[in-house]
Amino acid sequence: MFVGGSGGGFAALYYASRLNSDASAFVWNPQTDILAYNRTFVDTYLTQAFPAHCAATEETTTWLNQRSEECAAADVHRSVVTEEHHDPRSMRRLLLLQNISDWHLSAHTVPYLKAHGFMSVGTGSYVLNPNLTVQIANWGQGHAPLPTELVIDHLRAFLDSGRSPLEIGRDVALDERCDPTVMSRAPMDLRPLVPEFHDQWSAAIEATTGSVRISLGNIPEGYGGLRLGLIQTSGTSREQLAWFSTDTTIVFPPEKLWPGAQLMVVARDGLNNHLLHLPVEPDASSAEVPTSDSQTVPTSIKEVDAKEPAVTASLFIYGSCVTRDAFALLERPNVAEYVARSPIVSAMAAPAASLPVGMDIDLIDSAFQRRMVTWDAEKSLPGLLANTAHGAVVIDLIDERLGILDLGDGAVLSLSTEAVKAGLTRHAGTLLRVGDPDFLSRWDAAAQRLINLLQDERVILNRVFWAAEDQNGQDLTQKFPVDLNNQVLDHMYRILQEGLDCTVIDYPRNLMVADSEHRWGLSPFHFTRGFYVHFLDSLREILDEQ
Template identity: 30%
Template sequence: MRRIYDPGEPERLTPDYRDDVVFTWDSITSFHDAEPADGVHVITTEHGQLEILTGGSPWNVAQGPVLMIFSGAVQRDEGRPPPFFSGRGIATATGLPFIAITDPTLALRDDISLGWYAGNAWQDVQQDVFNLVLPLAETLGRDLWLVGGSAGGFAALDLGHQLGKRCSVLVWNPQTDIMEYSRSYVVAYLQAAFRVSSVKFAAEGWKRRGRQVMRRFGRRHSVVQGILPSQAPARLLYLQNSGDWHVQKHCSPYLEAHGYTPNGGNIWRRDADHVIWMTRFGEGHAPPPRECIIDLIKACIDPGTSILTTVRRLSASEFFGEQDERIQPRDLRPHADDVDKAVHAYVNDRNVTVCMDGVASGTAGLHWVVQVWNQQGVRIATSPLQRGWMSWPAPHSSEPLWCDIDVFDGLGHDLATRRLKIPAAR
């Protein structure tokens, strides 16, 4: 097979396997043909290698469940070298066989912490991981659980939608489109993985250019676009922290694209075994507590109980503590006219203020964003997401400016817009 891109393949960082026993294999096929013992396995693929850590002899079991765990952002303090395996402690606590896999792209450079297992110009990581796990998926089916959070959640969802009913998925706060993540991290990944210039991603349109780069190399960046709901894994629990900005940018597009509907309170479902649970378990993008992840895994693997029944039971027991239903994200599009009538916005001494008649801050996840434009129509500033009725200081300018204020519901639907003039600074 011809290499897609070879401007001089980079030298990979020297790994440190610490005290683990290491086995090497010259191909995925030779690994499959053996009965691999537990330890680190370094498997050569057509244009790279995969490194996995196994415990409980996952490839030697006749029936599940088995966990396959993907890493999120890694800590590269003090020059820590790859590989980066996550989940050994969690898997051990559940008593289940496990596979922890490191992201090969993180071995290209020591200044990136995210790769989403989406591959690079030299290695189709997504296809390699699929080829590696396919025989196990065909044996275990729904008892192969793909697990991960944030970037690892994206990888678990992506592989889950490729394997379909031959696996199940448990994720928390996942990205569902790499290009909707923070620009600095995405651009760092694109530079390392595809040797693109950061200059091309410094202005408007960087997301479009990023998507073009990944499509050019045949790497998937989204589990929202181009995937049919029928390609879903056998079971899916998508756990989303309700105070995380991922609700609007990642969770909402996914649930709408895949046909999830409200099922009361903070639960969305496609059916009894495909559930999105929006609840509060920390600040912002914080993951669930370790003990909660362990208990969730133990609850989800019960073959006789649906995911929906499990979530309802845990929600009723205040599994993540007492929840304020008032601030849970909701789809307010049916009430868009009422919201629009209630919104008030004004500028006072260059402070942009937004409030709503009779609606408390944070209700249903309501929030607003300000974009500021100069007289030439160039956007010069965007406010952070504002979750309460408050003021935001506009930038100073010697000329008058304009601002567009957009009010969104908790799922990111635009419900009301206001345009105001900001006077020139005195």
């Protein structure tokens, strides 16, 4: 049996699942992703434990990408959120105890619950089955360790195979040394209640004091982990005025309010699901606040099943999911071929005489991923363009974010996640990344070779950039290197536009919004449905004109 809290909780979860059904884990307030922790501590750990793979860096915009790539290259299993390195179902017994006021709840435990499909059974309990349980409790303030006497008492009960972790977890939450009122405030999926919320809730502002009062009807404050934030919108611009809390009175600096802005309360439940945007009305007893029309919130691509009319021409896609995903909305996706995971510097290089030592493409389970890595290694793009019947080529440059490995003698490979699964490591060659000093000069030369290849093609340039926020107004620039990549993308698109006789699809600013509930997860290039519909409408218009 593995026992531990915080970082020790991560180790306990990881190793218990690696031993499969022979092991159990009793943990509290665990980290579930090493990189979702204090950056200073993460840097110290990685650079000292894996100096051959992890370099010191002061760069903030590319930190997450760099550390993710380095962990993959060093074979550091940094997360128990994905099933690639951790499956709670492989354990004999699990009791994960989470203190409700700890920031680990939203940053570590909620992603763990969602990723592995734990279901709420009330009383702050989440189960895969009664022997695999996560329990929310309240035994102190913040990231407080589980008190020693609680550990001893309930660990003794955990060793009794006649009692389930679900029973023991509820005993912890109801223990007299804990606060049992946590039960009503434990995180819940409140999305089924949204229609009721629309009917009952209201929000009004006191403009002189800069406070917004929210009435929740018969919903108790903090129910299900309910949290409320405040944004202002004007046209396509939006700004967060107050971060999320359980308080129903939100105070913000009144001098920050834009003239003519619409104030909106944003609600999320304890599982971080977006619930609604609630317009703020002026209080009758205070000065009126001028408002503009409230901004339409884009719909998640996965929430809408309606199919779009077909695109008539057969299209060759060289790019990424931002283009390919749009075709999932069509009645008849007319894609002649799709080439991804092969940035231009790699795709336009000569094929390597052999793969690096230790790289085996057959290690990749997914047939699609094997095909993409094979095509990148064999530099198949020119041959596929020549031998695949198609009416036009659609290009986007989102995959240009991927690192490139220069193997020497002109051989280059993409250091994609899929290639890492095949055994490719960053030490197989010299790593070249967006932002490196000689990156753009290498890219410009490769782009010219692509331009020459496409001279006789009908090219449509899908000019997509990274989104700076999601549909809830959540800022993505602190988590992802948005600005750096968009600066580089602007240069890249300009080079292709100048060299090719191509048609360009651009996007209004209000559609460049990430979807926090996208089927591939939150990312600055996973967009809301409106983005993909705009692409398809623009594509039909271009094809009809041509």
